[in-house]
Amino acid sequence: MSLILKHKREKLEKQSQFIFIDNQGFVTDSCDSIFKTDGLLHQHIAEWFPFLESIYDHVAAKKVEEPEFRFSRLNAPFSLLPGIYDFVFSKVLIEGKEVLLWEIHDYTTLYEEFIRQQQACNEIIIKSERINAIQKVLQTQRINLSKRNADLEQLQKIRTKYYKKIEGGILQIERRATPHLLAKKIKDRETIDYITAIEHSLLQAKDFVEELIILTNAQDNYEFTEQSFEIYDLLNTISFRFDEEHANSNIELSISVHKDIPEKMIGNFTYLKHLIGGLILNYAKIIQAGIIEIQLAPTTIQQANLIKIKFYLQSYSINGKLPIYLGKVKRFNNHDNHDFGDIKSEIELRLSIIRHFVEQHQGKFSVESDEDNGVGISFTFPYVLSEEKL
Amino acid sequence: MISKKVILTGSFGVGKTSLFNQFVHSRFSDKYLTTIGVKVNKKVVNIGDEELSILLWDIAGEVSQDKVPVSYFLGANGIIYVFDLTRPTTYKNIMEDINYLKGLLPDGVVKIVGNKKDLVTESEIEGIKQDMALDCDLFTSAKTGENVEELFVLLGKEMLGEVAS
Ligand SMILES: Nc1nc2c(ncn2[C@@H]2O[C@H](COP(=O)(O)OP(=O)(O)O)[C@@H](O)[C@H]2O)c(=O)[nH]1
Numbered sequence: 304m305s306l307i308l309k310h311k312r313e314k315l316e317k318q319s320q321f322i323f324i325d326n327q328g329f330v331t332d333s334c335d336s337i338f339k340t341d342g343l344l345h346q347h348i349a350e351w352f353p354f355l356e357s358i359y360d361h362v363a364a365k366k367v368e369e370p371e372f373r374f375s376r377l378n379a380p381f382s383l384l385p386g387i388y389d390f391v392f393s394k395v396l397i398e399g400k401e402v403l404l405w406e407i408h409d410y411t412t413l414y415e416e417f418i419r420q421q422q423a424c425n426e427i428i429i430k431s432e433r434i435n436a437i438q439k440v441l442q443t444q445r446i447n448l449s450k451r452n453a454d455l456e457q458l459q460k461i462r463t464k465y466y467k468k469i470e471g472g473i474l475q476i477e478r479r480a481t482p483h484l485l486a487k488k489i490k491d492r493e494t495i496d497y498i499t500a501i502e503h504s505l506l507q508a509k510d511f512v513e514e515l516i517i518l519t520n521a522q523d524n525y526e527f528t529e530q531s532f533e534i535y536d537l538l539n540t541i542s543f544r545f546d547e548e549h550a551n552s553n554i555e556l557s558i559s560v561h562k563d564i565p566e567k568m569i570g571n572f573t574y575l576k577h578l579i580g581g582l583i584l585n586y587a588k589i590i591q592a593g594i595i596e597i598q599l600a601p602t603t604i605q606q607a608n609l610i611k612i613k614f615y616l617q618s619y620s621i622n623g624k625l626p627i628y629l630g631k632v633k634r635f636n637n638h639d640n641h642d643f644g645d646i647k648s649e650i651e652l653r654l655s656i657i658r659h660f661v662e663q664h665q666g667k668f669s670v671e672s673d674e675d676n677g678v679g680i681s682f683t684f685p686y687v688l689s690e691e692k693l
Numbered sequence: 694m695i696s697k698k699v700i701l702t703g704s705f706g707v708g709k710t711s712l713f714n715q716f717v718h719s720r721f722s723d724k725y726l727t728t729i730g731v732k733v734n735k736k737v738v739n740i741g742d743e744e745l746s747i748l749l750w751d752i753a754g755e756v757s758q759d760k761v762p763v764s765y766f767l768g769a770n771g772i773i774y775v776f777d778l779t780r781p782t783t784y785k786n787i788m789e790d791i792n793y794l795k796g797l798l799p800d801g802v803v804k805i806v807g808n809k810k811d812l813v814t815e816s817e818i819e820g821i822k823q824d825m826a827l828d829c830d831l832f833t834s835a836k837t838g839e840n841v842e843e844l845f846v847l848l849g850k851e852m853l854g855e856v857a858s
């Protein structure tokens with residue numbers, strides 16, 4: 304045999320395996336180039352693995368003259384076949400006897416690059432579709448919000464500005480990703496990473512808009528019928544809602560109440576529940592992990608029946624009780640405006656939401672963050688003490 | 694024991710592999726790994742007091758069903774057509790796809806499933822139902838496992854009914 308033929312045979316031999324099966328479904332011969340069959344010879348091939356079980360009856364019923372059956376790209380069909388294979392079944396005549404021939408062709412290496420390309424294309428398509436869907440939701444919400452009263456104009460402004468950034472981001476995606484998609488070829492991870500970042504920002508935007516809607520709904524439903532309620536009821540409700548939303552997260556809530564805080568006060572319970580609950584949930588999104596400690600303390604009492612309560616939120620890392628420091632929060636303090644439309648800065652955006660709502664409700668808002676003490680935000684609201692207590 | 698071959702099909706990324714993994718191994722991963730070709734596994738389900746072995750074929754999602762190799766459908770008893778409730782493009786061609794599949798498998802049972810239920814609200818589902826050209830059989834979440842077992846039991850019952858008749 305010529306050297307080239309010898310070389311070719313050696314190389315190709317490793318890529319496929321031929322197996323003969325008798326009409327009882329047992330292996331009579333195998334070249335074992337890909338996997339060893341000896342341990343399996345006593346078993347009917349339909350019992351080898353589920354793929355064979357599901358097609359055995361059909362391939363066994365084939366006739367010699369019928370065309371072969373090919374099953375392409377079988378993905379790890381069996382523990383001894385961990386890659387990607389084509390199976391081909393045909394009936395052949397061997398020494399005058401009909402035998403089922405099962406060919407196994409190993410295409411694992413052939414498909415490696417193909418899988419990478421397909422994965423990249425699919426990811427981009429899925430992400431672009433999601434982004435479009437979120438964009439639609441945002442558009443309808445914009446209409447809803449613009450129907451609301453003039454009080455919300457300020458909010459609407461923040462939102463519109465944010466929305467513009469998003470639209471810009473979507474244009475960028477289209478410009479960057481479309482040529483890749485048309486060519487069905489993504490050269491590097493860069494485009495995918497970029498789109499992932501935009502998708503992330505959009506999801507934040509969606510969250511943000513949803514929060515605005517919850518808060519503005521709470522505001523819409525705010526009736527001026529104030530009644531007496533217990534501060535512990537309020538805290539319990541807030542902590543219950545927090546636990547519901549953070550059951551599987553890395554954030555814990557701890558609450559402490561100063562002894563001078565009265566048990567009862569006057570206010571709109573439902574509204575406060577939404578507002579304060581919303582502010583705390585927002586804060587939780589900023590720190591992402593750790594313990595949030597809410598401290599309720601009275602500030603100066605100006606009138607006999609009026610108390611200002613300070614909600615102080617401090618966050619710690621879960622294990623070491625080290626305060627969490629967020630450099631970005633420091634930057635927030637240096638700016639002194641509400642203009643936080645920047646798509647990159649979620650923290651600032653969330654803080655501006657909190658501040659906006661606190662100030663809208665005659666509250667005072669402040670935030671501190673430094674490397675020694677971590678981040679703390681506080682908001683102070685004035686409350687009327689309940690008559691019952693006085 | 695009776696065994697039936699069931700094919701999971703539908704566009705890429707809709708959650709076929711996730712439904713497969715949730716059903717067969719009771720596990721879920723957020724990471725998306727594209728499937729190429731086909732992966733086959735089996736699980737035994739109890740239908741009333743009968744045991745049914747389901748041979749499940751998870752096949753690579755193609756945008757259009759007529760791109761799926763016909764040999765995959767050989768001997769199938771049931772088809773689960775999956776779409777993604779968060780991506781309208783995955784149910785845009787549902788009518789053509791279902792007609793094509795029913796043509797391939799005139800005696801098979803076909804179930805239409807909207808997956809990723811955990812990502813949409815009830816009112817969004819109502820909207821999608823109205824938009825769709827066909828009725829859905831179930832809404833599932835491969836992530837939470839909601840309606841996954843139910844899907845296979847429902848399908849199993851119908852496939853066994855077909856045997857009895
Ligand atoms: N939230 C959610 N994500 C899902 C669900 N099913 C699948 N996914 C995700 O969707 C992506 C594609 O899923 P996969 O099963 O690979 O889709 P396939 O291409 O149809 O096989 C993966 O990132 C999954 O984690 C579901 O029910 N809920």
Ligand SMILES: [Mg+2]
Pocket residue numbers: 706709710711726727728751752753754
């Ligand atoms: Mg898949």
